[in-house]
Amino acid sequence: MANLGCGQPCRSDADAELFSESVLSLDGGCRSDCSWDTVAALGAQLLGVEAQPMGVASGERDFGGHRLSGYAARIGRLTVVTTSGRDEWQPDQYARFKAEREQPFYDLLELVEPVPGGRIVDLGCGTGVLTAVLHAKTLADETVGLDRSEAMLEQSAKHAGGGVRFQRGDITEFTGLDSSGLDVVFANASIQWVPDHASLFPRLASTLKPGGQLAVQMPANEDHPSHAVAREVAKQSPHAEALGGFVYRHSIESAEWYAEQLARLGFAEQHVRVQVYLHRLPGPEDVIEWVKGSLLTGYRDRMAVEDYEAFLSYYRQQLLSELSDERPFLYPFKRVLLWGRRE
């Protein structure tokens, strides 16, 4: 089973499997964050047919050497495309996206010096797969992955063991694991969701032992149309009303600000840089798939499903009118990587 479109694991596999042995889930019921337009367009493209709003699209076509036949339909919150063929290309595409998303983690990990026998916390650990890599590479004795999302932590269970464990917690309240200090505080692609870095950084620094390391990676792409258009759409009616005036910005300061902050907090050794990751996406519409799993969740979580679908549809229209139609599409993505060692 492949999950197209929403970029999140399907939570309704059981339902989906009622329809066919081979199911491509285009929405998967995962909070209905894919609009019907998106789903229908993907389904119709896959099946080579015309999408009909809230209806069933059926057809067949040659696809990657396989004959696919099936239909796209929305059933309650679940939208499925059933096929009799195989879906070989999506996992490859997913793997390529996954590798691109993981590269900054590995670049950050390169900055961390091993701490044999040490204690580490991975703030906003997500599914935990990278927490286990962090633990192995640093030779730590104990690594705790902390996340506030139950859904993420459910997936992390399989990476626990051998000194790795996971616990639920909120970074905004994190003041250490216990009274003994940590050797490494690691946060990859998580603290951009946490406001007020002027108070967060002193708090994180205070959880480290003398000689402890802080390693953080954050997206810093607020000036790209993918982010700027979302802010503009959020300010316009009726989306502004649906959002109660909320306009999302990641909590991120300049690289220079972090360098000064680290120095003031007693990180005598430090490394702070902005790195541009140039993603080659199949087309401009894939930028939307990219931000749906990250930036746009900040909007989705604040809106009713129908309001978010309207927001997403208008965002898509506005963004695609600003982006060139080159294929592959070059999507430069800036990130701040920082590392420091406390005196």
Ligand SMILES: C[S@@+](CC[C@H](N)C(=O)[O-])C[C@H]1O[C@@H](n2cnc3c(N)ncnc32)[C@H](O)[C@@H]1O
């Ligand atoms: C983009 S994911 C990154 C996951 C992981 N660090 C990785 O590199 O794959 C961001 C994670 O941060 C978590 N997160 C966001 N804000 C948080 C908070 N205030 N406290 C704890 N976790 C948080 C989210 O639940 C999500 O799992």
